[in-house]
Amino acid sequence: MQLLPRVLALAASLLAASAALAQPYPSAPVTMVVPFAAGSGTDAVARVVAKKLGERLRQPVLIDNRAGANAQIGAQYVAKAKPDGYTLFMTTNTSHSANPSLTLNLKYDPIKDFTPVARVGELPFALVVNKDNPARTLREWITQVKAQPGKLSYATPNSTSLVASETIKRIAGLDVVAIPYKSSPQALTDLIGGSVQMYVVDLGSGMGMINAGSVKVLGVTTKEPLKSMPNVVPIVKEVPGFDLTSWNGIFGPAGMPKPIVDKLNLELQEVLADQEVQKSLGQLGFETWPTKTPEEFAKYVSDQLAHWTTLVKQAGITPQ
Known part of the structure; x- marks a missing residue:
């Protein structure tokens, strides 16, 4: 007689599990991990996208900032997450293009450990200096640096900033010191305060x-x-050979079911086509540039990994 209650309990639990699996995705809130601090450009973009995506999915899409180690902390967290569609990763070329060439013993594989969902767009960066700096053009700033070898510094809270700055240093033949930062807001604060003299900042955090x-x-x-700054000259005009793009996209852990990946890709295309979203992202300097399929995004990620491997090597940066 004691066996019957156990059998009934087991049957009830199996029925509950089957019912949960049968529920359409998503049936609970979705977490979107951002590997940079609140207030960073990627964080700002993620919050705009997450809000509209949540409306379309009819479930909240919650931002989880896991900043640190040049996006490695967030990447490692997502790589180990359950691939059920409830943990997404809004990231950039820092984690998936640059880190493999910048970091020794990287604890995740940007290709094997993730499921590409959709490219979101491009977040332009700008070279900025203190407002009181007498330089009016990049060429004037380069002349200024050459007159003070080893005495000026630049901020570097992410891989894009580091590679861009080191590329400029190499091509222009500059002697300027790199100062690592944990976040873009901190770097901007010190630039304004005069502790560092230059910063290649993402417009998401720097536009304000x-x-x-x-x-x-x-x-x-x-x-x-840029449409938002039509009078600002591209760096490549003053530093010939400079070629750098900062992309932004959404991934999940490796092994996500294809129906969920395809659903998210289609919903994100609708999100990025929304006029309200485009306006909000445009105010951040962000340019939407979605991929039509997850497979297209996967190829783009692979191509960018090869491109950034070349960029890092050309910049003469030693992996650490």
Whole structure:
């Protein structure tokens, strides 16, 4: 007689599990991990996208900032998460293009440990200096640095900033010191305060300071002038050979079911086509550039990994 209650309990638990599996995705809140601090450009983009994505999925999409170690902490967390579609990763070329060449003994594989969902777009970067700096152009700033070898410094809280700055140093033949930072807001604060003299900042976190006149822009990383700053000259015009793009995209852990991946990809395309979303992202300097399929994004990620491997090598950066 004691066996019957156990059998019934087991049957009930199996039925409950089957019912849970049968529920359409998503049936609970989704977490979107961001590997940078709150207030960073990627964080700002993620919050805009997550809000609209949550509306379309009819479940909250919650931001989880796991900053540190050049996006490695967030990447490792997502790589080990359950691939059920409830943990997503809003990241950039830092974790998936640059870190493999910048970091010895990287504890995740940018290709094997993740499921590409969709590219979101491009977050331009700008070279900024203190508002009181007398340089009016990037060329004038380069002349200024050459007159003070080893005495000036630049901030570097992420891989894009590091590689961009080191590339400029190499091509222009500059002797300027790198100062590591944990976050973009900290780097901007010290630039304004004069502790560092230059910073290649993402416009997501830097646009407010730029618009307020707190920092001076001397160049942008895009090949063509930005719509938001049409009078600012691209860095490549002053530093021939400079070629750097900062992309932004969404992944899940490896092994996500294809129906969930395809659903998320389609919903994200709708999110990024939304006029309200485009306006909000445009105010951050962000340019939407979604991929049509997860497979297209996967190829892009692979191509960018090869491209950034070359960039890091050309910049002469030693992995650490």
